[in-house]
Amino acid sequence: MSGLLPALISLVLSAPPAAPFDLPKLVDRGGATIQSQWEEVKELADDPTAQAVRLGELQLERARCTDALSVLDLLRAAPELPYAMRDTWRGRVVARPELLAVMALAGRLLSERAPGAVVTIGDIAQPGCGQIKFGTTVTFVDGEDKKALLARARWVGGAATTFDPEPPELFVDEWPRFADDLGPVWVEHRLTGLTVEGAVRVEIRRFDEGHRLGQGSIERLMDRTRKRLADRRAIVLRDVVKHTLDDGRVVKVRRGRWRDKVGKRFVEVIFRDGVRTDTLSAQTLLLVREARIDPKKPTSLIDEERYVFSDDGEAGVRVDRHVGHYEAHHVSHLAGFDADLSYITVDNAHPFEGGGWHLNPKQSFTWLSALDEAARRLAIPMKALFVDRRIVRAMKAAHVAPPSHPAWRAIHLAPGHDSHVHVRVGSAARFAVKSAAEVLELVGGVKGSLKK
Numbered sequence: 001m002s003g004l005l006p007a008l009i010s011l012v013l014s015a016p017p018a019a020p021f022d023l024p025k026l027v028d029r030g031g032a033t034i035q036s037q038w039e040e041v042k043e044l045a046d047d048p049t050a051q052a053v054r055l056g057e058l059q060l061e062r063a064r065c066t067d068a069l070s071v072l073d074l075l076r077a078a079p080e081l082p083y084a085m086r087d088t089w090r091g092r093v094v095a096r097p098e099l100l101a102v103m104a105l106a107g108r109l110l111s112e113r114a115p116g117a118v119v120t121i122g123d124i125a126q127p128g129c130g131q132i133k134f135g136t137t138v139t140f141v142d143g144e145d146k147k148a149l150l151a152r153a154r155w156v157g158g159a160a161t162t163f164d165p166e167p168p169e170l171f172v173d174e175w176p177r178f179a180d181d182l183g184p185v186w187v188e189h190r191l192t193g194l195t196v197e198g199a200v201r202v203e204i205r206r207f208d209e210g211h212r213l214g215q216g217s218i219e220r221l222m223d224r225t226r227k228r229l230a231d232r233r234a235i236v237l238r239d240v241v242k243h244t245l246d247d248g249r250v251v252k253v254r255r256g257r258w259r260d261k262v263g264k265r266f267v268e269v270i271f272r273d274g275v276r277t278d279t280l281s282a283q284t285l286l287l288v289r290e291a292r293i294d295p296k297k298p299t300s301l302i303d304e305e306r307y308v309f310s311d312d313g314e315a316g317v318r319v320d321r322h323v324g325h326y327e328a329h330h331v332s333h334l335a336g337f338d339a340d341l342s343y344i345t346v347d348n349a350h351p352f353e354g355g356g357w358h359l360n361p362k363q364s365f366t367w368l369s370a371l372d373e374a375a376r377r378l379a380i381p382m383k384a385l386f387v388d389r390r391i392v393r394a395m396k397a398a399h400v401a402p403p404s405h406p407a408w409r410a411i412h413l414a415p416g417h418d419s420h421v422h423v424r425v426g427s428a429a430r431f432a433v434k435s436a437a438e439v440l441e442l443v444g445g446v447k448g449s450l451k452k
């Protein structure tokens with residue numbers, strides 16, 4: 001006993017302080033509501049100030065849907081469906097039950113009419129619904145993973161964050177992405193909220209291995225940042241936020257956000273604690289983030305670059321520049337009514353490759369008409385199949401179907417959709433179900449044989 005007590009005390013003293021992250025509570029809301037609210041905010045693009053106010057009023061960045069399902073659950077319940085995943089890491093695979101139902105029935109029709117044809121699933125919606133940001137994927141973390149994440153996280157300029165190097169092999173799933181990367185992929189986890197069940201919402205961004213800036217580059221970075229901050233009317237936010245020092249102490253640091261007049265560029269600057277903010281230099285900074293922005297896509301940073309400042313002993317301050325890896329932003333895909341799905345390619349090779357060079361036009365039309373027919377049979381509105389003109393031309397040239405075929409009416413010409421069809425369905429009250437199994441039950445009950 002006498003030996004155990006001091007050991008216990010020293011254990012308590014050496015344990016890292018419990019992570020004091022006061023994460024915002026997430027607000028549960030129907031996916032369709034979240035979608036229409038983001039659309040409303042997008043409409044305010046001409047007035048960024050009003051837009052920011054409305055974003056806050058609606059608490060949109062804290063909204064979470066619970067009425068969407070994972071397409072992975074559908075494929076586990078019905079592994080015979082002719083679908084492959086584009087990757088299993090990015091997690092943009094959340095869909096409305098209506099969309100899962102259409103995919104289930106269309107998959108069966110495709111397997112009957114074009115045996116062996118495989119469709120690759122791209123982006124649908126992200127867990128919890130909401131805006132799919134540039135460079136960002138979203139996940140919810142609970143249990144042991146949550147504990148580990150909280151233990152590693154620290155405040156970085158007001159955001160509970162981890163920023164760690166990971167081997168590119170971790171993302172081998174996304175080949176050929178990162179294939180040429182020798183150095184690490186830097187992964188940021190940003191803890192953005194807490195669900196009522198206690199899970200943490202995490203935004204993940206990936207950056208390149210990073211490059212140390214030379215003296216000239218540091219001076220240019222300082223010059224342009226100084227000029228920007230001097231333009232006071234363009235500063236959209238100045239506040240004081242939490243930051244964890246290397247020794248674990250949490251201090252308050254100053255943060256400034258700047259946006260240029262036309263709203264196309266964004267800069268965030270985080271100062272060290274206890275420095276004067278009117279004399280900007282490498283010695284007074286912790287972090288600079290630069291990005292482009294699009295007023296129609298508020299809060300979404302395009303091609304983010306970040307400059308991380310650290311002490312480097314005698315050499316002074318070291319600055320490392322990390323460039324964000326691309327991840328598509330989607331204006332739609334907010335609630336799981338929308339999905340990007342591949343066409344059918346020759347030998348199922350090169351799905352999602354642009355240009356349509358590998359297209360199998362006959363089977364692709366079979367696939368598109370299966371989607372349209374499945375929606376009709378299930379009484380789910382098929383809002384549109386967005387297809388590039390190039391693909392429509394290739395299908396017509398191959399005489400895939402007479403002009404009277406009803407699937408042509410569902411096909412809407414949309415530039416940029418030569419690598420995938422963007423499917424959009426509407427809602428149907430009887431599909432308000434809670435699991436992929438229930439979806440399959442409803443689909444299985446559809447009248448009439450699949451064979452025609």
Ligand SMILES: [Zn+2]
Binds near residue numbers: 330333338339422
């Ligand atoms: Zn899309």
